[in-house]
Amino acid sequence: METKRTPVRRTTINLLIDGAMFLAFLVATAPHLSGLAIHEWLSLALGAALITHLLLHWNWIVQVARRFFGKASWTARLNYLLNSLLFIAFATIIVTGIMISEVALPFIGISIARDDFWLGLHRMASDATIVILGLHIALHWSWLVNTTRRLFARSTRKAGRSGATQPATSQESTL
Structure with missing residues (x-):
């Protein structure tokens, strides 16, 4: 008998x-603990994850942008503004991070003269991102809690089920 997989x-x-993405961001924000190489490569991977995140939510982005000044709720507008600020901050971090790279770019043969302007802007954008990300998480806190509860409830229900075959009841044995 073939088991049905749940999508x-x-x-x-x-x-x-x-x-x-959140865990990667936490690790990336502490290059003194993780090391510069992990900081740079993980941050580049985080940039790719950010693009994936935006693509997964592209329909929402377009829909809220279309009705931003019309019928969008205030929470959708606030979320859209926070997400826009978060995108700008992350884009700034990525661009400035590339401009000050000491590991990733030299590894692929690209060398850029280091400028303190880019380093200052990188740190400022990183600090702003922490604040904006905190507000973003606060705005989505109930979704995070409810989704996590449902996910763990589903996984514990599956874990509670035994893989052993149950004995047939008298009615099933006649079939």
Whole structure:
């Protein structure tokens, strides 16, 4: 008998991608703990994850942009503004990070003269991102909690089920 697989829900995918991005961001914000090489390569991977995140939510971005001054709710507008600021801050971090790279770019043979302007802007954008990301998480806190609860409730239900075959009841044995 073939077992039916449950499709992975989009919400679960979003939660996993968002969680991975958040953890990567936490590690990347502490280059003195992780080392400069991990900081730079992880940050580049985080940039790729950010693009994936935007593509997964592209329909929402377009829909809210279309009705921003019309019928959008105030929470959708606030979320859109926070997300726009977050995008600008992350883009600034990525561009300035590339401009001050000491590991990743030299590894691929590109050398850029280091400028303190880019370093200052990189740090400022990183600090702003922490604040904006905190507000973003606060705005989505109930979604995070509810989605995590549902995900763990589903996984504990699956873990509670035994893989052993249950004995047939008298009615099933006659079939």
